[in-house]
Amino acid sequence: MITRRSTFLLLLVPALASTPALARAQASPASPSVIALRGGTIHTAVGPVITNGVVIIRDGKIAEVGSGVAIPAGARVIDLSGKEIIPGMVDNHSHIGAAPEDLNEQAVSFGPQHRMVDALNPDDRGWKPAADAGVTTVVTGTGSGEVSSGEAAVVKTYGADFQKRILKEVGGLKIAMGRKGPNRPPSTSPAVTAGLRAMFIHAREYMDSWNRWDAGGKQGPPPPRDLGMETVARVLRHEDYVRAHVHAASDIMALLKLKDEFGFDLALHHATEAYKVADEIARRHVDVVGMPLFVRIGMKEDIMRSPYTLWKAGVTYAFHTDDPVVQSKWFRYCGAMAIRYGLPEEEALKGLTINAAKIARVSDRVGSIERGKDADIVVLDGPWYETKTRVDYVYVDGALAYDRGREGK
């Protein structure tokens, strides 16, 4: 949704210049490597609720979770009686971590070769509010100013070593349906779709030229490499997927037909009118990362109800903030609003965690409280979906990333 360029993130960076130093201090090896979170109500996002449960964290990973888990000797025990525990949340569509000027390469309409990771700033002021709110992983990406604006990155919002925070350097190819404006081609929706079709055709031809060269025993000079076409080729080989900015039902259908034609994996983002074509989406096993539902934008009741509608149709649904459209700190209330509009609580939590992780192809690492996964855990003082409930602690890779008491909030 982001096309407007502004400079606010850059300007506020100096105010938070001390963040990295703080981060290093918190992740220091002084904390014992085994932590036991005891006594809370655990919502794992993949199984039944565990009351009076225990989570054992060892070396930044979840070593054990359950109700009758023995606490190892020497573990640092943290009593969480009366608290609610959910997985670190995964915001599947955000723009934090980069200067707004770096989000859209407006000079071109097609830039699949561009990578958000090349714009990420470890000191960006957007990370901390997200981490403090329990958003521990984001799919942060380029904007919607181009038909294809490039590859998103999947990144944790906290951690001393920025390279280690990156789960995927190249995590989903952004395309943006819909006209780009009266003075900027393509200025009609059919022209956008035609441009995408041409992009996929060129990528096939590109793949064919390489295949021919391979099949011919790699004789003679290889075909010239094209970074953009290599990116699209990875999508066509299912090594990557398409994350598509799309609002209108007509544009959704155009995309689904492109998928039918070229066979790529697809997640619809924003997907304002997806509820109108829920069955078409579901039968193609296309995922939806739906509109940010939390109060900044007034939306029709049908749109508010769309997480429920799409879940009923069998679609894997995840939430997003589109930060700065909705600030990361209100991410969990996007799920809460979906509950208000009929989505079961556990499905809403999945949309904030495991579903978002699956769509981002990082569910082997994050998105649930399960043995072997990264110890990204959020502790709250009440039901996660209530507005009055506050986040008390956030752990990322087993390190305490946020402690409300310590921050005096």
Place this chain on the structure above:
Amino acid sequence: MITGRGLGVAGRGLLLSLAILLPNTTYGQDAPNGSRAPRAVAIRGATVLTMAGPALRNATVLIRNGKIAGVGTNLTIPSDASVVEASGKYVMPGLIDAMTYFGIDAQDLAEAADPITPELRIIDAYDPTGMGFVSGAGPLRASELLIGGVTAQYVGPGDATIVSGQGAVVKTAGPNLSSITVKEPAAMDMSVGSGPTKTFRAKNRTPNTHPAVMSLLRQSLIRAEEYDRAWQLYNSRPDSAKSRATPPKRDPGMDALVKVLHRQMPARIQANTVTDIRGAMHLAEEFNFLLIINGGAQAYQMKDELAAKKIPVVLGPISHPFISGDEIPDLKEYPAPDERNAGWLRQAGVPIAIASYSHGLGGLAQPVTGKWLLIDASLAAGYGLPDDEVLRAITLYPAQILGVADRLGSIETGKDADVIVLDGPPLSIKTWVESVYVGGELVYQRGAGNAVLAGEPKR
């Protein structure tokens, strides 16, 4: 504040009487049973949050002729009253959104040809038949706002100029424009924030800077003082002298500013930073006008000064305090928000309201965020504002700040019967507004399941 445009109390009473006499054109005809609304309604058995005292368990609210006729736990229900069973539910006053631009075409929000336009009146652009309102024949209903339990709102000109004009307090349902107008003009809207500097920088005209904004505003108020003195001088002359003298030239804008100088109408000044809030407070002191701060994102840094002078703050949304017409506000124009602002201000004794500042947000979004007023305000409960104060910040306090507390803002005998029934505790995200009464008429009822509304056209 009775004006040619608003019919005032007498006119409104007349219209309601007509509504009862003429069932085919009434407002009550849309009651779910299709019959005309009874003269008395008793909402029985609910927890009543009157806003004027402690919560009343298992209480009755009695409505008669559009007014609250009684509220209490031992109320005798008159035999002619239609009884609404509400046990297990919550009843509270209709919500009041103390600052919106809702019902105004975006193009009518800024007369940006001139930074100072006190003569403009937003009621002249107010269109309660478009946008989220039900259009077409019949009673006016801002359906999208009624879903959220909002029964009255302040609607003002935009913040794109220094003095943008006069706002109005209107209800979100009623038979016609006159009847929904509660107070007009209700305040003079001004901005010393980034709105005017942005607008006129883009036009390469003054004011480009905050000092220029302040000096232009000060100069206008001085002009209004001079204008006032000229008229006072003229009026003080004996009639014989008057006939020979030329009266001062009438200026409707100056007339309106004189009302501000005479404290007959407050000035609402949009000011978010400490600098702007301080500037607005200095002006109020210098010219002795009634000041209301709009926005007040950094007001907590001035809380003691604001409390001492009893200056109210109409806060922006707790979730997104960047009150801006832009789809994505440029945050460099706004101070870093702190969700504890509302709690700190109340604790210091500053009168506050929490408002939506609803704007049209472009093609994507309907121009409605007011329907989330309650949910947005409920966030403040997690950040130090006591639960009952959260509810007062969207009912009684805005009524007081807007000068309409004689009619709106609490469930007390004699006030307008603008009440909402909720299916659970008001601060839970799972709670829905079940029904809304405005002027004693049932104007909204939530349908079965998650369906839209009984009696509402599906759009």
